[in-house]
Amino acid sequence: MHGRADMKTIGIREMSGELIKKVTDQGQVIGITSGRVLAGVLMPIGPEIVEQLVDRNLARIKDSVRRGEEDVAAGRGESLQDLMGSPPEQGGYSRVPPQVSIRQLSGSRIQQAADSGEALIVTHDGAAVALLIPVTSHWVERLVERNLPRIRNSIERGENEIAQKGILPTLEELLEEPEQSHPGSRPVRHDYESLPSAGRSLLEGADSAVAAMAVWAGTITPPSASLMQQRVVGIKIIPDAQDERIRLVGVLTDALARIVRGPVELPLANLDQGTVLAGVLDLVQGLEGTMKPGGEHLVAVGMELGGHVHNGTVVYSANAGWHHFPLASLVQRQLSIPVTLENDANALAIRERLSGIKDENMVVILITNRGVGSGVIANGQIVRGANGMAGELGHVPVEFERHGAQVKCRCENPGCLEGATAPYAIMNTLTEDGFNGDFDAAVEAANEAGSRAHEVFLHAGEALGRAIATVINLHNPSSIVLYGPPALVGEPRDLPSPSGFLNQESASLYMGAMIRSINNHSFSTGVDDCRFIVRNTTDADGAAAAAACVLQQLPPLRTAPSTTTAVDLAAIQ
Numbered sequence: 001m002h003g004r005a006d007m008k009t010i011g012i013r014e015m016s017g018e019l020i021k022k023v024t025d026q027g028q029v030i031g032i033t034s035g036r037v038l039a040g041v042l043m044p045i046g047p048e049i050v051e052q053l054v055d056r057n058l059a060r061i062k063d064s065v066r067r068g069e070e071d072v073a074a075g076r077g078e079s080l081q082d083l084m085g086s087p088p089e090q091g092g093y094s095r096v097p098p099q100v101s102i103r104q105l106s107g108s109r110i111q112q113a114a115d116s117g118e119a120l121i122v123t124h125d126g127a128a129v130a131l132l133i134p135v136t137s138h139w140v141e142r143l144v145e146r147n148l149p150r151i152r153n154s155i156e157r158g159e160n161e162i163a164q165k166g167i168l169p170t171l172e173e174l175l176e177e178p179e180q181s182h183p184g185s186r187p188v189r190h191d192y193e194s195l196p197s198a199g200r201s202l203l204e205g206a207d208s209a210v211a212a213m214a215v216w217a218g219t220i221t222p223p224s225a226s227l228m229q230q231r232v233v234g235i236k237i238i239p240d241a242q243d244e245r246i247r248l249v250g251v252l253t254d255a256l257a258r259i260v261r262g263p264v265e266l267p268l269a270n271l272d273q274g275t276v277l278a279g280v281l282d283l284v285q286g287l288e289g290t291m292k293p294g295g296e297h298l299v300a301v302g303m304e305l306g307g308h309v310h311n312g313t314v315v316y317s318a319n320a321g322w323h324h325f326p327l328a329s330l331v332q333r334q335l336s337i338p339v340t341l342e343n344d345a346n347a348l349a350i351r352e353r354l355s356g357i358k359d360e361n362m363v364v365i366l367i368t369n370r371g372v373g374s375g376v377i378a379n380g381q382i383v384r385g386a387n388g389m390a391g392e393l394g395h396v397p398v399e400f401e402r403h404g405a406q407v408k409c410r411c412e413n414p415g416c417l418e419g420a421t422a423p424y425a426i427m428n429t430l431t432e433d434g435f436n437g438d439f440d441a442a443v444e445a446a447n448e449a450g451s452r453a454h455e456v457f458l459h460a461g462e463a464l465g466r467a468i469a470t471v472i473n474l475h476n477p478s479s480i481v482l483y484g485p486p487a488l489v490g491e492p493r494d495l496p497s498p499s500g501f502l503n504q505e506s507a508s509l510y511m512g513a514m515i516r517s518i519n520n521h522s523f524s525t526g527v528d529d530c531r532f533i534v535r536n537t538t539d540a541d542g543a544a545a546a547a548a549c550v551l552q553q554l555p556p557l558r559t560a561p562s563t564t565t566a567v568d569l570a571a572i573q
């Protein structure tokens with residue numbers, strides 16, 4: 001990691017075309033000082049930097065601003081706003097940033113931009129080479145708070161059009177084939193006027209997203225080009241002795257938790273904790289071995305599994321029979337890089353929040369063959385509870401007996417939801433009743449009205465719907481993302497309204513029973529407030545979600561003591 005002293009600053013009088021070119025080619029970000037005050041942050045225009053900021057650092061931006069403000073309040077420095085003057089008028093930043101040539105740049109021009117809430121596009125020899133972000137805390141907050149949805153849209157729009165028209169490489173190309181796309185260096189430089197509207201919308205996204213840079217100027221080292229060479233190993237642990245496929249599934253991802261290599265599967269001989277630890281280390285080593293030497297480097301490992309996980313320890317896994325297995329710290333001791341362990345449904349919820357539907361209040365429900373879990377995002381945060389156990393939807397009691405007898409869950413409690421609705425439990429029930437065949441055959445058999453399979457699937461969907469209604473009544477989510485196997489929940493789709501949902505799902509026994517039950521049991525506007533999204537998940541998705549979790553928990557790159565105060569960084573070089 002680079003320290004703050006790595007951020008170069010330069011006086012406004014010293015700016016030259018040569019310098020800007022160097023900055024652009026190296027993907028550097030530099031501070032611009034005027035009168036020994038940090039007046040702005042200059043950064044090359046590159047879509048990869050924008051995306052890094054948007055996907056990875058939003059949560060940190062607010063934190064940094066808050067910390068900075070606390071510092072200011074505690075008298076640890078003058079606020080930038082004090083130094084830079086009054087806050088800008090509203091709405092000034094929604095247009096494309098004005099262009100300023102290097103020769104036209106001055107302290108008063110930056111001040112003017114700050115006052116009107118503008119970023120400046122710096123041009124050299126007629127080509128746009130960098131964005132200059134004036135540094136005022138108010139300006140930063142305003143951009144960040146109000147423009148998040150627009151940032152993402154702009155970037156997506158811009159990327160799509162750019163990809164179609166071949167103006168710039170896509171982010172994927174930058175990641176996958178850097179040396180082919182950009183021989184020698186990373187110039188993402190272009191004449192602003194010649195950009196199609198797509199490019200402009202990308203820059204509109206940039207002018208908001210890079211506001212983060214203004215915060216970073218005082219707090220955190222900006223990302224270097226090498227950030228995109230950072231790699232994370234994500235591992236899904238599948239401790240299922242029942243289907244005799246105890247295994248680990250690993251992927252190598254980039255710093256945005258996108259899969260770069262894998263998935264790779266590693267079968268485990270047994271569930272001994274030593275076997276699992278050795279397997280994880282083998283898998284990490286194997287994936288690390290696929291990395292390009294001298295470029296890609298491993299920065300963290302994220303793991304996930306079903307069960308009660310807290311602070312990197314498996315508190316209890318019904319599948320594996322583990323109690324208090326401190327897996328993350330055992331792995332971290334061997335690897336000396338950050339390692340996290342997360343519950344599987346929580347991991348998917350964290351990934352949804354980072355790069356999926358992003359709702360502040362949502363619930364992810366995960367149905368696997370092995371059980372049912374949920375991850376709850378409330379007010380933008382994952383809900384963990386007192387000891388990390390929150391969201392164990394599969395163990396919510398929904399029924400008390402079957403055939404006149406109490407049914408015990410694998411967790412030993414009677415009447416758990418997963419005993420009624422998880423595929424393994426559906427199969428157990430049918431097998432007890434004499435059914436011969438696999439899960440697909442059972443789904444097929446359920447189509448026959450009056451059959452035992454029909455009855456069991458109807459009951460399973462009804463039980464799940466009751467549990468989901470409970471979740472809706474407790475949390476009032478704006479979205480529920482239901483992850484499940486296609487045989488049970490069907491193909492991925494959005495189901496925006498309850499009535500539309502009901503019509504569409506009447507064909508599906510299980511889903512139809514589920515939604516009727518949700519409608520029957522949810523309170524007030526709960527169902528109308530909530531959209532339903534169905535997804536299928538793969539083991540690779542789970543492993544990538546584990547990577548997203550560790551990326552989310554990595555500490556800020558570097559925090560300096562006096563945060564958003566304006567200082568002449570040249571003084572500490």
Ligand SMILES: [Zn+2]
Nearest residue numbers: 395409411416
């Ligand atoms: Zn249970």
